[in-house]
Amino acid sequence: MALPFSVAVEKRTEDVPRWMPALTSVGSVVLAFVFSALVLWLIGVNPVQVYSFFLRATFGSWAAFSDTMVKATPLILVGLACTVAFKMKLWNIGAEGQFYMGAFFASLVVLVPLLPTNSPPAVLIPAMALMGMVGGAVWGFFPGVLKARFGVNEIITTLMLNYVAILWNNFWIFDRWSDAGFQMTPTFERNSWLPRLSDYARTYPAFSGITLHLGVIFGILAAIVVWWVMQRSRWGYEIRLIGDNPQAARYAGINIARNIVLVMMFSGALAGLAGMSEISGVVHRLQERISPGYGFTGIIVAWLAKLNPFGVILVSILFGALIVAGREVQPSGIAQLIQGFVLFAVISSDVLLRYKIHIVRGADHTAAVGESA
Secondary structure, rough: OOOOOEEEEOOOOOOOOOOOHHHHHHHHHHHHHHHHHHHHOOOOOOHHHHHHHHHHHHHEEEEEHHHHHHHHHHHHHHHHHHHHHHOOOOOOOHHHHHHHHHHHHHHHHOOOOOOOOOOOHHHHHHHHHHHHHHHHHHHHHHHHHHHHHOOOHHHHHHHHHHHHHHHHHHHHHHHOOOOOOOEEOOOOOHHHHOOOOOHHHOOOOOOOOOOOOOOHHHHHHHHHHHHHHHHHHHHHHHHHHHOOOHHHHHHHOOEEEEEHOOOHHHHHHHHHHHHHHHHHHHHHHOOOOOOOEEEEHHHHHHHHHOHHHHHHHHHHHHHHHHHHHHHOOOOOOOOHHHHHHHHHHHHHHHHHHEEEEEEEEEHHHHHHHHHOO
């Protein structure tokens, strides 16, 4: 029996309304939580209780919110790294490897050491940040050159280099820099740690238990820089033009090959800074599995934020909360379930940005059916 209506899909020919990308992102998150609640209900778990505990564990106190922000910090930087590349339609899937290489290069400052171990924090920390960015930029340079010079697909090269970076780190962690045979290096000296608010608890008792560190400032400043580059600079205009219309960019005399390399290096530098932030602000050593998949989660963050640098901050806080909730909320795996639904909803929501969907009813539907017959 035929339905009294039909669904017509029409490709958009005009610009998407400015409010629509934000609405689809918010809708994606809401739908993800609704579907997750339905799954919880079907397996006999009260979703209201689970979500209440989720909120308490991640936002219920300053200490809980601090833990959430600690997890959000690398996601902000990695999400920005993906945002920069995706703006130019460069599919950098290598932020995970760039994160690891940033951590490795930053570790060189204190483990070789490149600077005297008794150097003040005002010298060591900027040096580690710079080296972290250099390490990530180097790891973005290789796929950038291969793409620009030989047309090699950057998805393949960046994805493969993830494993190279992880194994490279493991060689040094397991062998050259191993701490008494363990899968980690010796702990860095205190003067190379990013300051935490809890370090000032003696002077300000309210900071007791607050683990938030200086890396979050790196993330906020990076978001401002990326926004300015993309929206206010000539280079940002070139990046956006190449992403939107490579033929027009080439006709305008823009050097596309050079920009491919520079954007991949800029993207890698941001991911490398995330690696430096994690080892200096959280684990205080180079060790195996310093990332629970930040580089891959950053792809979802950038896409859900619709490549908006300030949106990346908000979405990173959400995913930071999901990471914290993953170790607190029962049943285990609910955080990953929500992430999966978010990813599915984000991909699905892109249909609304590319196509118009109309519901055809009554006489129009009858006419459409007759024409198709």
